[in-house]
Amino acid sequence: MFLRRAKSIQESLTKTRRSFFGRLATSLFGRGDLDEAFWDELEESLILADVGVDVTLEVVGNVRRRAEERAMRKASEVEGILRQELVRILSQNQQPYLPGVRDLSVVLVVGVNGSGKTTSIAKLAHYHVARGDRVLLGAADTFRAAAIDQLRIWADRARVDIVAHQPGADPGAVVFDTIQAARARGANVVIVDTAGRLHTKHNLMAELQKIRNVAAKQVHQAPHEVLLVVDATNGQNAIAQARVFGEAVGVTGVVVAKLDSSAKGGVILAIARELGLPIKFVGTGETLDDLAPFDPEAFVAGLFEPVAEEA
Amino acid sequence: MFENLSEKLQATFSKLARKGRLSESDVDAGLREVRLALLEADVNYRVVKDFIARVRERAIGAEVAKSLTPAQQMVKIVHEELIALLGQPAKLNLSGQAPHVIMLVGLQGSGKTTMAAKLALYLRRDGHKPLLVAADPYRPAAITQLEVLGRQLGIPVHAEDVRTRPEEVAARAVKMAAGGAYSVVILDTAGRLQIDDEMMDELERISRLVHPREVLLVADAMTGQEAVRVAEGFHARLGLTGLILTKIDGDARGGAALSIRSVTGVPIKFLGVGEKTDALEPFHPDRLASRILGMGDVLTLIEKAEALFDEEQARKMEQKLREASFDLEDFRQQLREVRKMGPLQQVLEMIPGFSQVSRQLPADLPEKQLKRIEAIIDSMTPAERRDPQILNGSRKRRIAMGSGTSVQEVNQLLHQFRDMQRLMKQFSSGRGRGLFSLFQ
Ligand SMILES: Nc1nc2c(ncn2[C@@H]2O[C@H](COP(=O)(O)OP(=O)(O)OP(=O)(O)O)[C@@H](O)[C@H]2O)c(=O)[nH]1
Ligand SMILES: [Mg+2]
Numbered sequence: 001m002f003l004r005r006a007k008s009i010q011e012s013l014t015k016t017r018r019s020f021f022g023r024l025a026t027s028l029f030g031r032g033d034l035d036e037a038f039w040d041e042l043e044e045s046l047i048l049a050d051v052g053v054d055v056t057l058e059v060v061g062n063v064r065r066r067a068e069e070r071a072m073r074k075a076s077e078v079e080g081i082l083r084q085e086l087v088r089i090l091s092q093n094q095q096p097y098l099p100g101v102r103d104l105s106v107v108l109v110v111g112v113n114g115s116g117k118t119t120s121i122a123k124l125a126h127y128h129v130a131r132g133d134r135v136l137l138g139a140a141d142t143f144r145a146a147a148i149d150q151l152r153i154w155a156d157r158a159r160v161d162i163v164a165h166q167p168g169a170d171p172g173a174v175v176f177d178t179i180q181a182a183r184a185r186g187a188n189v190v191i192v193d194t195a196g197r198l199h200t201k202h203n204l205m206a207e208l209q210k211i212r213n214v215a216a217k218q219v220h221q222a223p224h225e226v227l228l229v230v231d232a233t234n235g236q237n238a239i240a241q242a243r244v245f246g247e248a249v250g251v252t253g254v255v256v257a258k259l260d261s262s263a264k265g266g267v268i269l270a271i272a273r274e275l276g277l278p279i280k281f282v283g284t285g286e287t288l289d290d291l292a293p294f295d296p297e298a299f300v301a302g303l304f305e306p307v308a309e310e311a
Numbered sequence: 312m313f314e315n316l317s318e319k320l321q322a323t324f325s326k327l328a329r330k331g332r333l334s335e336s337d338v339d340a341g342l343r344e345v346r347l348a349l350l351e352a353d354v355n356y357r358v359v360k361d362f363i364a365r366v367r368e369r370a371i372g373a374e375v376a377k378s379l380t381p382a383q384q385m386v387k388i389v390h391e392e393l394i395a396l397l398g399q400p401a402k403l404n405l406s407g408q409a410p411h412v413i414m415l416v417g418l419q420g421s422g423k424t425t426m427a428a429k430l431a432l433y434l435r436r437d438g439h440k441p442l443l444v445a446a447d448p449y450r451p452a453a454i455t456q457l458e459v460l461g462r463q464l465g466i467p468v469h470a471e472d473v474r475t476r477p478e479e480v481a482a483r484a485v486k487m488a489a490g491g492a493y494s495v496v497i498l499d500t501a502g503r504l505q506i507d508d509e510m511m512d513e514l515e516r517i518s519r520l521v522h523p524r525e526v527l528l529v530a531d532a533m534t535g536q537e538a539v540r541v542a543e544g545f546h547a548r549l550g551l552t553g554l555i556l557t558k559i560d561g562d563a564r565g566g567a568a569l570s571i572r573s574v575t576g577v578p579i580k581f582l583g584v585g586e587k588t589d590a591l592e593p594f595h596p597d598r599l600a601s602r603i604l605g606m607g608d609v610l611t612l613i614e615k616a617e618a619l620f621d622e623e624q625a626r627k628m629e630q631k632l633r634e635a636s637f638d639l640e641d642f643r644q645q646l647r648e649v650r651k652m653g654p655l656q657q658v659l660e661m662i663p664g665f666s667q668v669s670r671q672l673p674a675d676l677p678e679k680q681l682k683r684i685e686a687i688i689d690s691m692t693p694a695e696r697r698d699p700q701i702l703n704g705s706r707k708r709r710i711a712m713g714s715g716t717s718v719q720e721v722n723q724l725l726h727q728f729r730d731m732q733r734l735m736k737q738f739s740s741g742r743g744r745g746l747f748s749l750f751q
Contacts, residue, residue, distance in 0.1 A: 116419075233541070236351055
């Protein structure tokens with residue numbers, strides 16, 4: 001009885017913080033003493049957010065050490081250093097998207113099946129259009145049924161042009177033609193949609209390298225971005241995706257799609273920490289506007305936010 | 312450093328003396344590794360916790376079978392419990408009056424459309440007359456995608472304008488099928504988040520109208536910790552009847568299957584193993600359990616080894632190891648036994664502990680090379696096999712001739728064998744169980 005009352009007072013006190021550190025702010029940081037149970041619960045929260053065992057242990061270890069160094073005794077005091085620690089991991093490799101100015105930028109979008117590539121490309125096209133760029137999409141997923149039709153519909157909605165061949169055509173040829181067309185039409189951004197593929201399929205990864213080479217031969221330093229689209233609902237396998245796609249085609253940044261789901265996408269901490277890849281955008285829905293540049297602080301806040309059902 | 316759970320456990324347990332029973336501290340040491348393996352496989356944290364508690368209870372005080380090491384006994388218990396939790400594979404329930412409606416549901420991008428086509432093909436091969444229904448008017452070209460797949464397979468697709476509500480499309484398709492032309496109706500619904508109330512309402516409406524016999528959750532094998540909440544969400548609204556795990560042809564360990572199973576209790580019905588429309592497999596609990604534990608087929612090997620090596624033989628071998636009197640004669644016998652278990656390379660990879668030895672050997676020891684090794688050993692006299700020390704230049708030449716190899720190869724084998732003996736001595740003196748631990 002007493003406990004419950006105490007908790008509700010605590011809750012009202014932390015109401016303003018609630019949307020920021022959500023569940024942790026109320027139930028974990030609001031719990032009082034820094035006891036063993038607190039550290040266990042923090043570990044649990046991070047693992048449940050798909051942060052993974054390695055990074056979780058490292059983060060909890062670091063935060064705990066710092067808390068002890070500063071002789072902290074209240075759980076609430078830890079919130080700040082935890083946030084710092086997580087933001088630090090996510091920020092250390094951050095790099096701007098398409099830095100510098102050039103006549104033609106080529107963006108290659110890759111990822112496993114169904115991760116959200118095509119939709120993210122549509123959003124990205126929209127993002128560029130809003131900045132006054134002239135965008136051309138290349139439909140280099142010639143494999144999946146109706147992938148070309150899907151991109152075409154998105155191109156219409158985003159009011160950008162698209163270059164497409166027949167289903168089954170050589171994706172390298174599509175890229176070649178797209179870049180040629182971009183030059184002829186004066187487009188300054190080319191975004192290439194590729195077929196989803198599991199990183200374990202060697203032949204398909206080799207095909208991706210070919211696509212990359214076609215772009216590299218035609219435009220100086222192309223592709224200027226190779227974006228890996230990772231599904232936020234994925235767990236630890238996303239690390240393998242990032243590693244293998246990274247090695248095969250030199251991924252320059254990650255797009256985290258489906259962050260509007262109840263999943264937290266914590267695996268990107270491991271991707272940033274272990275592979276040093278910058279996170280560039282997040283996708284938060286199925287419309288053209290649902291894309292935002294990655295914001296480490298907001299992401300970290302979201303890690304501990306309660307899901308609607310639980311609140 | 313360690314390749315899989317078996318090796319980790321082997322390492323953990325190698326510090327312990329061989330005992331008849333698993334003590335509390337043995338079990339806890341082992342369970343730490345199991346816990347990590349499950350979390351790395353994306354099994355939900357709370358599901359792992361429950362699971363570990365259950366295994367702990369069963370493992371403490373458990374007798375270690377004569378043919379197994381403590382590590383193997385532990386793996387066996389964990390594996391058995393995991394299999395029990397994963398449940399038995401279940402067929403599609405197509406009882407009652409046709410047409411039978413199968414509804415596929417799940418998050419965006421989990422693979423529903425491809426799975427719809429795969430199921431249609433599978434059912435047609437099984438003698439059914441399937442109708443595919445495009446009930447996803449939202450994702451651009453989702454309808455076209457299903458139509459293309461249907462055309463490729465020669466399976467009819469019912470589709471309507473994107474402005475028609477999916478529940479109407481579904482109801483019309485089922486009504487049409489009731490005329491007798493189709494025995495199964497497969498509904499491809501739009502991907503949606505389980506927290507999207509409006510979209511979940513839509514699924515409920517469809518379900519109420521068409522009374523599906525099967526409501527299958529199509530989940531990506533790569534799904535992380537949220538799998539439990541996703542599954543709970545769909546289950547609470549629709550009453551799932553089964554689970555299909557897709558994209559298992561990658562390297563995801565597929566812990567989500569365990570999470571989903573344990574929160575919904577619904578059986579796993581199929582696995583999607585590729586992009587082609589025939590890439591559909593039944594689910595084998597033992598294989599999926601090994602995969603989740605990250606230990607390949609080592610368990611099959613334990614079973615095979617148990618069956619192959621009788622206790623008497625194992626006892627003799629252990630004695631030899633202890634006395635470090637393992638000779639080429641024994642080696643030959645072991646090679647023969649091991650080869651009964653399957654292609655060599657596969658066997659080598661499957662043996663925990665042996666992978667340490669196999670690293671000393673050429674990386675891709677092919678069958679052909681094994682045959683040469685056997686030929687060399689066969690060309691020796693029993694005395695030579697028991698004491699390779701006596702092999703001088705002329706004996707080596709004779710052996711090389713007799714086996715159709717070269718003196719160089721004979722030397723190489725002898726060299727490798729000495730390395731192996733040395734390793735074995737380390738294992739046996741360190742009370743660890745190395746190469747032949749499986750065969751004891
Ligand atoms: N809720 C939500 N859904 C998304 C998001 N991004 C993509 N999706 C959905 O996820 C599904 C798959 O997206 P696609 O863009 O087709 O994925 P893809 O990676 O191109 O798929 P393949 O080309 O088949 O490998 C579609 O239903 C999208 O609408 C997102 O940020 N949030
Ligand atoms: Mg696509």
